Amino acid sequence: MKENKKSVETQELILKTAKDIFAQKGYAGARMQEIADAAGINKALLHYYYRSKEKLFDQVFEEAFKKLAGPLATFLADDSELFQKIRNICKHYNNVLMEYPFLPNFILNEVNTDPTRILKLINVEGVMLGKEKTLAQISKAVEDGVIREIDPRELILNIISLSIFPFAGKPIASELLYKNVDYNKILNTRADKVSDFIIQSIKK
Amino acid sequence: MKENKKSVETQELILKTAKDIFAQKGYAGARMQEIADAAGINKALLHYYYRSKEKLFDQVFEEAFKKLAGPLATFLADDSELFQKIRNICKHYNNVLMEYPFLPNFILNEVNTDPTRILKLINVEGVMLGKEKTLAQISKAVEDGVIREIDPRELILNIISLSIFPFAGKPIASELLYKNVDYNKILNTRADKVSDFIIQSIKK
DNA sequence: ACTTTTTTTAACCAAATGGTTAAAAAAAAG
DNA sequence: CTTTTTTTTAACCATTTGGTTAAAAAAAGT
Numbered sequence: 005m006k007e008n009k010k011s012v013e014t015q016e017l018i019l020k021t022a023k024d025i026f027a028q029k030g031y032a033g034a035r036m037q038e039i040a041d042a043a044g045i046n047k048a049l050l051h052y053y054y055r056s057k058e059k060l061f062d063q064v065f066e067e068a069f070k071k072l073a074g075p076l077a078t079f080l081a082d083d084s085e086l087f088q089k090i091r092n093i094c095k096h097y098n099n100v101l102m103e104y105p106f107l108p109n110f111i112l113n114e115v116n117t118d119p120t121r122i123l124k125l126i127n128v129e130g131v132m133l134g135k136e137k138t139l140a141q142i143s144k145a146v147e148d149g150v151i152r153e154i155d156p157r158e159l160i161l162n163i164i165s166l167s168i169f170p171f172a173g174k175p176i177a178s179e180l181l182y183k184n185v186d187y188n189k190i191l192n193t194r195a196d197k198v199s200d201f202i203i204q205s206i207k208k
Numbered sequence: 209m210k211e212n213k214k215s216v217e218t219q220e221l222i223l224k225t226a227k228d229i230f231a232q233k234g235y236a237g238a239r240m241q242e243i244a245d246a247a248g249i250n251k252a253l254l255h256y257y258y259r260s261k262e263k264l265f266d267q268v269f270e271e272a273f274k275k276l277a278g279p280l281a282t283f284l285a286d287d288s289e290l291f292q293k294i295r296n297i298c299k300h301y302n303n304v305l306m307e308y309p310f311l312p313n314f315i316l317n318e319v320n321t322d323p324t325r326i327l328k329l330i331n332v333e334g335v336m337l338g339k340e341k342t343l344a345q346i347s348k349a350v351e352d353g354v355i356r357e358i359d360p361r362e363l364i365l366n367i368i369s370l371s372i373f374p375f376a377g378k379p380i381a382s383e384l385l386y387k388n389v390d391y392n393k394i395l396n397t398r399a400d401k402v403s404d405f406i407i408q409s410i411k412k
Numbered sequence: 413a414c415t416t417t418t419t420t421t422a423a424c425c426a427a428a429t430g431g432t433t434a435a436a437a438a439a440a441a442g
Numbered sequence: 443c444t445t446t447t448t449t450t451t452a453a454c455c456a457t458t459t460g461g462t463t464a465a466a467a468a469a470a471g472t
Binding site for chain 1: 232233234235236237313315316317319320321323326327330335336339356358359361362364365366368369370372373374376377379380381383384385386398401402405406408409410
């Protein structure tokens with residue numbers, strides 16, 4: 005098993021396909037045979053590259069999580085002014101989730117069935133550092149009287165909630181609120197509105 | 209199989225136990241044997257009352273969904289003034305989810321793997337009627353200049369996002385933002401703060 | 413006490429599933 | 443052309459899993 009061009013291509017194909025299947029059915033619901041079929045290869049080759057279902061899943065999950073957390077850390081850590089930072093984060097979530105709409109459900113669900121998974125990943129990627137910085141930034145904005153009194157953690161939780169839930173709850177939201185409308189279009193234009201909603205709420 | 213006292217008790221015990229297991233592991237991840245063990249009965253008795261895994265799951269899911277949707281419909285449909293209604297809904301979600309914190313993940317996940325499930329349930333319970341009424345109420349508030357310009361559907365989606373996500377994302381939020389703090393306590397006092405956050409954002 | 417219902421026990425089954433193996437065929441690299 | 447690597451095929455295996463069955467035991471109802 006050397007790293008030939010074809011070999012790498014196949015491994016990427018497997019990973020991409022596994023991502024789709026795992027995202028839709030979860031770890032327990034996904035079938036190795038199904039992944040193989042969807043990738044247009046056979047089960048033996050699956051095990052040739054990824055020894056077991058769990059190893060395959062771990063890799064898929066880690067990549068998925070990093071896709072969300074990595075750039076978020078960057079935004080949290082940078083030096084832009086608070087309102088601009090909020091806009092950046094909302095935009096970031098929206099961009100990532102438009103491309104990988106399955107991420108929220110996938111992560112939420114697998115973290116729920118095995119909460120230790122998140123512990124292994126959350127401390128990497130510099131998320132914690134960026135978070136501390138942003139928390140302090142919010143606190144200072146409150147003290148300086150730039151924004152209303154609000155618990156910084158609460159504000160961050162609100163930002164995340166407003167950014168992620170509409171993707172996680174897509175089937176329900178589109179059925180309940182946006183029937184006969186292109187929900188993806190709604191999501192696409194949502195980032196700015198969410199930012200406005202948040203800033204409107206905290207500004208003085 | 210008559211409806212004796214003991215019989216009913218057992219069926220309720222099964223349902224309650226199945227709820228826990230399904231909530232934690234999802235449909236695919238749950239095992240009938242596990243449910244039987246957790247309920248302190250044997251597998252044969254499980255099938256004696258609920259013929260199949262799917263029938264058992266359907267009942268569990270329906271009850272879970274109704275627990276969320278039923279009272280929501282009531283709040284949506286009533287005649288209180290908009291701001292009060294927002295507070296009622298936030299409070300409602302918080303109350304239900306404090307008691308059944310697994311509901312969001314459970315519903316989100318199962319709806320994701322089988323989106324037709326929601327279609328069968330969302331039209332019952334008068335949710336749609338209440339929703340229409342509240343949408344109209346919001347539109348009117350905008351027209352009357354009571355609140356800022358906002359798409360009514362967007363506002364409702366924001367309310368739901370802020371109310372539900374903190375429960376669905378509990379493992380992540382508590383690890384990321386509220387480490388070494390009792391997250392349940394945070395959730396418990398959140399409803400009012402969420403209402404304030406929303407109202408602050410839309411009021412003129 | 414007698415009857416009916418509920419529950420247990422334990423063996424059993426068929427299908428599904430993750431995973432393995434070995435040999436052949438196809439493709440790539442040298 | 444030869445060698446090495448990748449991929450397929452297909453049979454195979456052990457385990458898990460949902461589900462069944464039948465008979466006995468326990469409990470409840472009368």
